[in-house]
Amino acid sequence: MKKVGLTALAIGFLTAVSAQQVKFTEFDLDNGMHVIMHQDNTAPVVTVGVMYHVGAKDEEKGRTGFAHFFEHLLFEGTENIERGEWFNIVADNGGSNNANTTQDRTYYYETFPSNSLELGLWMESERLLHPVINQIGVDTQNEVVKEEKRSRIDNAPYGKIIYATGINKYVFDKHPYKNSVIGTMEDLDAAQLDEFKAFFKKYYSPNNAVLVVAGDFEPESTKEMIKDYFGPIPKGPEVFRVDIKEDPIKETIVATEYDSNIQIPIKAFVYRTPSMKDRDAYVLDMVSAILTDGKSSRMYKRMVDEEKIALQVLAFPRSQEDYGTYIMGALPLGDTPLEKIATVMDDEINKLQTQLISEKEYQKLQNKFENRYVNSNSSVQGIASSLATYYMLYGDVNLINKEIDIYRGITREDIKRVANEYLQKNKRLELDYLPKQDDQQ
Structure with missing residues (x-):
């Protein structure tokens, strides 16, 4: 617009x-x-x-x-x-x-x-x-x-x-x-x-x-x-909300997509996540921050800074009313095969599933979410959008004040549990996003 x-x-x-x-x-x-x-x-x-x-x-x-x-x-x-x-x-x-x-x-x-x-x-x-x-x-x-x-x-x-x-x-x-x-x-x-x-x-x-x-x-x-x-605007008909339940993903979905606008491919994992109103959705926000959010994330530091196998790490966690999605991925550097990217991503996921994050990393994570909270309420324009969203999609306007307490209440054990529950190989899409060649349809 x-x-x-x-x-x-x-x-x-x-x-x-x-x-x-x-x-x-x-x-x-x-x-x-x-x-x-x-x-x-x-x-x-x-x-x-x-x-x-x-x-x-x-x-x-x-x-x-x-x-x-x-x-x-x-x-x-x-x-x-x-x-x-x-x-x-x-x-x-x-x-x-x-x-x-x-x-x-x-x-x-x-x-x-x-x-x-x-x-x-x-x-x-x-x-x-x-x-x-x-x-x-x-x-x-x-x-x-x-x-x-x-x-x-x-x-x-x-x-x-x-x-x-x-x-x-x-x-x-x-x-x-x-x-x-x-x-x-x-x-x-x-x-x-x-x-x-x-x-x-x-x-x-x-x-x-x-x-x-x-x-x-x-x-x-x-x-x-x-x-x-x-006040004078007439009331409209009752709106019936979408109520469709998805069957759980039980087997890995493997797919390839092509893009004629790119020269560097992406290896991506995509997970279906719970409703934005579910507490686990908040925990997954933290999981995303740990693994893939910015240059301080685990995957960026390992894949870009240390091993130099990736140009960039990406993450798109999307919270929605009924279900969400969490997209993670990386652009390989040079001739790094996509299989190598996948192996390292799985290794970092496994670490999160088997080891509690350190107290230092946990405090850094809390500080990041405190900062996000302050920024989201830093203008009347942002507050207006938040108030409308909390009322309409969450059913609780006062989440504008209480949501930070949800994040504060998330423990290191919660992070490990949720990583185990949702970031499973048999519950995801494994996507190869490749440059499209002239002879491909």
Whole structure:
């Protein structure tokens, strides 16, 4: 999604908060919309965000890519915002805006100088109440999405690894997580205008959304504005959540993918992991940090610094509402065979499964996660996104304050146990990601 930058003045005032408790209030509108407000008057900046509980996993077979498509389509305009003017209005008022889509939800937000709070509330209510969904908008955004797919996946080195389009289809069999968020262009081309309108009506309702206001505002007047702008929006139909269980992976899945944009291959292991709400998912975050997160990780130090068999080590731990994935891998240096990369990765996994990490490494790990926590709450924009996510996907807004305690409570024994339970050879995809030659299909 296109970004519009904050003015220099607004950037200068962007809020930085300490690791203190994030205070918030919550209430529901009569139409079912949940509202969360976090007041922080230390800088004259406010974020208005709306998260909808619809993502790629909610799409029908043969119509993939709809959720992400709407991330673009709903910036086209409304009955009261002329087509193509959304970004201009935001920029003219010193703000920034963006949107993003995952398998589980879609999130839209604006960050304004606080004196434009009402404008942000009005714009988001317009997006929900009066969107213009017509053929010219669909055709325009179809081309935008196609170009995004070409630039980020089709023509980008390692795009199918980064965006998991060459991975999830192996790890998931029944669950719609097997499809990519961006979907297929064939599905979008085949879709009719009425199908887009039906998708909006099904998922874009106040009772399937959470509104967050974070930053510099006056609570009582803001609450009244929220009621004025969002209260009259009619409640939508009940949304039934995806409830599909995957069978456990019991045998190693071996696969090869080709990429014409690369010259250096990747050896990757991919594991299916539990729901983001499961405590073991938090432990796996720490496992990933130990093995593959950055230059201080075990695999980087051994494979890149010490043995010099790899150019880079990569890791993509993805937490999601129903299941997650953990991708680890490395780019071999020189003529190092992929089998050697696999052997060393397995050796490091085995060490984690058989030996407790040292107290020193454990404390370093805790410090890293403390720092991540502080950084995630370092701006009102980040806090707004976190509040919406914790409400919608975890069902507990106060995780914004309590989640760090979950990490603090993880023991060295937990790390060893979880490494043994999830990082098993017979529970993974072993992927060779290779340069594509001219004679290969």
